[in-house]
Amino acid sequence: xxxxxxxxxxxxxxxxxxxxxxxxxxxxxxxxxxxxxxxxxxxxxxxxxxxxxxxxxxxxxxxxxxxxxxxxxxxxxxxxxxxxxxxxxxxxxxxxxxxxxxxxxxxxxxxxxxxxxxxxxxxxxxxxxxxxxxxxxxxxxxxxxxxxxxxxxxxxxxxxxxxxxxxxxxxxxxxxxxxxxxxxxxxxxxxxxxxxxxxxxxxxxxxx
Amino acid sequence: xxxxxxxxxxxxxxxxxxxxxxxxxxxxxxxxxxxxxxxxxxxxxxxxxxxxxxxxxxxxxxxxxxxxxxxxxxxxxxxxxxxxxxxxxxxxxxxxxxxxxxxxxxxxxxxxxxxxxxxxxxxxxxxxxxxxxxxxxxxxxxxxxxxxxxxxxxxxxxxxxxxxxxxxxxxxxxxxxxxxxxxxxxxxxxxxxxxxxxxxxxxxxxxxxxxxxxxxxxxxxxxxxxxxxxxxxxxxxxxxx
Numbered sequence: 001x002x003x004x005x006x007x008x009x010x011x012x013x014x015x016x017x018x019x020x021x022x023x024x025x026x027x028x029x030x031x032x033x034x035x036x037x038x039x040x041x042x043x044x045x046x047x048x049x050x051x052x053x054x055x056x057x058x059x060x061x062x063x064x065x066x067x068x069x070x071x072x073x074x075x076x077x078x079x080x081x082x083x084x085x086x087x088x089x090x091x092x093x094x095x096x097x098x099x100x101x102x103x104x105x106x107x108x109x110x111x112x113x114x115x116x117x118x119x120x121x122x123x124x125x126x127x128x129x130x131x132x133x134x135x136x137x138x139x140x141x142x143x144x145x146x147x148x149x150x151x152x153x154x155x156x157x158x159x160x161x162x163x164x165x166x167x168x169x170x171x172x173x174x175x176x177x178x179x180x181x182x183x184x185x186x187x188x189x190x191x192x193x194x195x196x197x198x199x200x201x202x203x204x205x206x207x208x
Numbered sequence: 209x210x211x212x213x214x215x216x217x218x219x220x221x222x223x224x225x226x227x228x229x230x231x232x233x234x235x236x237x238x239x240x241x242x243x244x245x246x247x248x249x250x251x252x253x254x255x256x257x258x259x260x261x262x263x264x265x266x267x268x269x270x271x272x273x274x275x276x277x278x279x280x281x282x283x284x285x286x287x288x289x290x291x292x293x294x295x296x297x298x299x300x301x302x303x304x305x306x307x308x309x310x311x312x313x314x315x316x317x318x319x320x321x322x323x324x325x326x327x328x329x330x331x332x333x334x335x336x337x338x339x340x341x342x343x344x345x346x347x348x349x350x351x352x353x354x355x356x357x358x359x360x361x362x363x364x365x366x367x368x369x370x371x372x373x374x375x376x377x378x379x380x381x382x383x384x385x386x387x388x389x390x391x392x393x394x395x396x397x398x399x400x401x402x403x404x405x406x407x408x409x410x411x412x413x414x415x416x417x418x419x420x421x422x423x424x425x426x427x428x429x430x431x432x433x434x435x436x437x438x439x440x441x442x443x444x445x446x447x448x449x
Contacts, residue, residue, distance in 0.1 A: 023307025085254035100256035142233030
């Protein structure tokens with residue numbers, strides 16, 4: 001008789017629905033007094049090391065309309081390339097940098113904004129360095145399972161050129177969907193990362 | 209601890225696909241290119257950690273955490289269970305956030321348009337962190353079903369939304385819990401985005417009379433399974449086995 005592996009199945013995903021903010025950012029959603037502050041709204045403090053940047057953008061559906069009910073979470077290394085996680089065994093990350101952020105998109109404009117720092121480089125599984133990147137996770141009404149993607153930095157041309165993950169993308173015309181251009185807004189370096197759920201310029205999403 | 213290996217690949221035939229026309233909103237919000245398969249890197253194998261200190265004493269009590277003039281109206285229930293991984297190992301320290309409609313099926317949200325009344329004493333959100341054995345529980349009011357603008361006459365079964373943080377960003381999951389015995393589960397266009405009946409059944413919490421609180425609350429048991437990690441061969445043994 002063949003032995004059974006005894007593995008369980010992952011709980012199936014379901015859409016976050018239109019009211020994900022009730023449970024994830026209740027104060028922002030107008031449900032005051034349940035808890036003091038919403039998690040993930042601030043990544044940086046005065047003592048955080050590294051170059052301050054603003055990351056902003058919109059999430060566009062297949063008709064080109066920005067989503068107004070989405071929730072965006074980001075996860076990134078600190079300026080030295082270390083993650084603020086117990087699973088990080090290469091060193092100790094900046095204790096003044098959360099590494100994780102959560103923002104609802106604006107209910108009118110559909111824009112999200114994160115004030116953060118530019119991440120350092122972290123290694124791929126074989127030790128080669130990946131280009132600096134921020135991991136994104138997006139949920140909203142109509143998205144049956146959360147979407148994983150990455151934002152890369154347009155001013156990191158040489159690092160992007162040798163990034164083993166970007167190199168995995170066979171359709172080179174799609175690589176620019178992951179690269180955010182840099183500008184300056186109110187004196188702060190600002191990267192604009194629009195995420196397209198469908199269409200010719202559909203963002204590359206990852207099955208990780 | 210076998211906490212360093214990459215995660216099992218997600219079984220995408222067990223999860224709902226992105227494009228599910230019976231759930232109309234998915235039509236314009238579903239990527240059409242295939243997802244790019246990527247071995248886990250440290251960017252996905254790490255994740256934020258939430259301290260028990262971040263949680264307030266009433267955060268897992270939706271009956272009291274918003275009550276102002278009295279108790280909320282509706283059937284009182286306890287929801288409990290464990291967070292496990294696919295290897296059936298408990299996941300301690302997992303942050304669970306949950307949100308739901310009130311007993312009348314109405315959400316506390318400015319864009320909610322259903323004509324059922326708001327309950328002045330019910331906010332509809334809570335959170336907790338699993339203990340060392342991966343256990344959690346919270347107390348709430350059983351939510352009501354409600355109509356929603358998908359088909360002309362589509363209704364959602366009673367449900368509670370869950371957002372789960374395990375130990376890595378790769379385990380991030382949002383799902384919904386349904387209630388045993390509800391005939392509306394099998395008529396819901398969102399539930400039916402899940403192709404496998406057994407997968408739907410994994411989202412249906414069991415009514416647990418044994419753990420009901422007499423003259424107070426019924427209990428429902430809902431276990432949540434997050435992705436498991438591969439064992440890491442370490443010297444001459446499989447780490448964690």
